[in-house]
Amino acid sequence: MFTRNNLKDAKRIVVKIGTSTLTHDTGKMNFFRIEKLVRELSDLVNQGKEIILVTSAAVSAGMDRLGLKERPKTIPEKQAVAAIGQGILMHTYEKLFGEYGQIVAQVLLTREDSVKRTRYANSRNTLLTLLNMGVIPIVNENDAVAIDELKIGDNDTLSAMVASIVDADILIILSDVEGVFTDNPQKNPNACLLSEIGDITPEIEALSGETGSLRGTGGMYTKIQAGKIAVNSGVTMLIASGSRDGVLREILNGLNIGTIFISKENRLQIRKRWLAFGARIHGSVIVDSGCEQALAAGSSLLAAGIKQVEGEFEQGKTIRILSLAGREIARGLANYNAEETRRIMGLHTNEIAEVLGHKPYDEVIHRDNMTLLV
Numbered sequence: 001m002f003t004r005n006n007l008k009d010a011k012r013i014v015v016k017i018g019t020s021t022l023t024h025d026t027g028k029m030n031f032f033r034i035e036k037l038v039r040e041l042s043d044l045v046n047q048g049k050e051i052i053l054v055t056s057a058a059v060s061a062g063m064d065r066l067g068l069k070e071r072p073k074t075i076p077e078k079q080a081v082a083a084i085g086q087g088i089l090m091h092t093y094e095k096l097f098g099e100y101g102q103i104v105a106q107v108l109l110t111r112e113d114s115v116k117r118t119r120y121a122n123s124r125n126t127l128l129t130l131l132n133m134g135v136i137p138i139v140n141e142n143d144a145v146a147i148d149e150l151k152i153g154d155n156d157t158l159s160a161m162v163a164s165i166v167d168a169d170i171l172i173i174l175s176d177v178e179g180v181f182t183d184n185p186q187k188n189p190n191a192c193l194l195s196e197i198g199d200i201t202p203e204i205e206a207l208s209g210e211t212g213s214l215r216g217t218g219g220m221y222t223k224i225q226a227g228k229i230a231v232n233s234g235v236t237m238l239i240a241s242g243s244r245d246g247v248l249r250e251i252l253n254g255l256n257i258g259t260i261f262i263s264k265e266n267r268l269q270i271r272k273r274w275l276a277f278g279a280r281i282h283g284s285v286i287v288d289s290g291c292e293q294a295l296a297a298g299s300s301l302l303a304a305g306i307k308q309v310e311g312e313f314e315q316g317k318t319i320r321i322l323s324l325a326g327r328e329i330a331r332g333l334a335n336y337n338a339e340e341t342r343r344i345m346g347l348h349t350n351e352i353a354e355v356l357g358h359k360p361y362d363e364v365i366h367r368d369n370m371t372l373l374v
């Protein structure tokens, strides 16, 4: 488990750099900063570290090339602009990393690459093979083809998925802020930096507005969600400022900068991790406190403990299990669809057949298909 004290021993490191760090306010690339980060990353590889870079800014680079002042609105336009920008991004990295003697590879992923078991295994194998060859994989979402169901939607989540897929030691997210503050520091000058976040409680999630900077996607919200994926996958995550000189070296030297999310000790088994974080969430059930305790002790989710059902989900889809206070306790695959779950909630197992006319399962979610997050 990595804490501030032993970060220098981290070997496999995923670094995510957001659009707000890679571009100027004008929307044009910030070459000065990109060069500095490429130099730092190259130096880490020379020290024997394995580095995966998750980069944003394809859309920004494409907009700049086309002279667009506003983000494209339609999906085909967005995809076209990202396809143009991705080439420009890779050209830049190829050139700069090449100057430091590094070999890079482009890896474009979609949600399917972490949801489908075979694609998950393929992505993992490719990334690990590249690392083995001493190459720096440069990852972005495959924006040109990923729409709706296939889309991860933001690179914070993507970077946490990548970190989870390759069993990284740490994930470093570089942004235009020093870390997570008690409030949006761009709007509230009195907001204070949180040096460490232990439990990702509903209060912590509430610190982040839904939006980010003008050019970024998702703001602090998606970074905290990424924290959930990372810590539950055994990956310690840090958020720090990409404009700070020598930021990566300072982090690895254990300096108290940015915000650290310390990983949980037990890494989820690969299948459970995929179940919890690869799949799209289709709805939630809210359970009573007795049920919450039973789940924590390893029981399956029974209809009797469910108080409320949110959203419309099909049988077999991934849903969240929330406490009465709104805390996410677990995720799992539902044996009943939303409508059936509404009809049987609060009932004992032996009453299900009477209400639904059939009872294919005793449990609403079987414990083998459930990942506890507490």
Ligand SMILES: Nc1ncnc2c1ncn2[C@@H]1O[C@H](COP(=O)(O)OP(=O)(O)O)[C@@H](O)[C@H]1O
Binding pocket: 017, 018, 019, 020, 021, 056, 174, 175, 176, 177, 179, 180, 181, 182, 183, 184, 185, 186, 207, 208, 209, 211, 212, 213, 214, 215, 216, 217, 218, 219, 220, 221
């Ligand atoms: N509690 C918070 N702490 C820090 N930043 C916050 C918070 N709430 C919202 N933000 C916003 O999140 C932004 C960073 O996210 P984003 O714009 O998506 O950047 P990136 O391109 O690096 O992903 C900050 O500029 C800030 O406006």
Ligand SMILES: N[C@@H](CCC(=O)OP(=O)(O)O)C(=O)O
Binding pocket: 017, 018, 019, 020, 055, 056, 057, 058, 059, 060, 082, 140, 141, 143, 153, 154, 155, 156, 212, 215, 216, 217, 218, 219
């Ligand atoms: N895949 C998109 C970036 C999406 C995204 O999450 O952006 P950011 O919030 O800047 O990390 C792109 O390359 O433009």
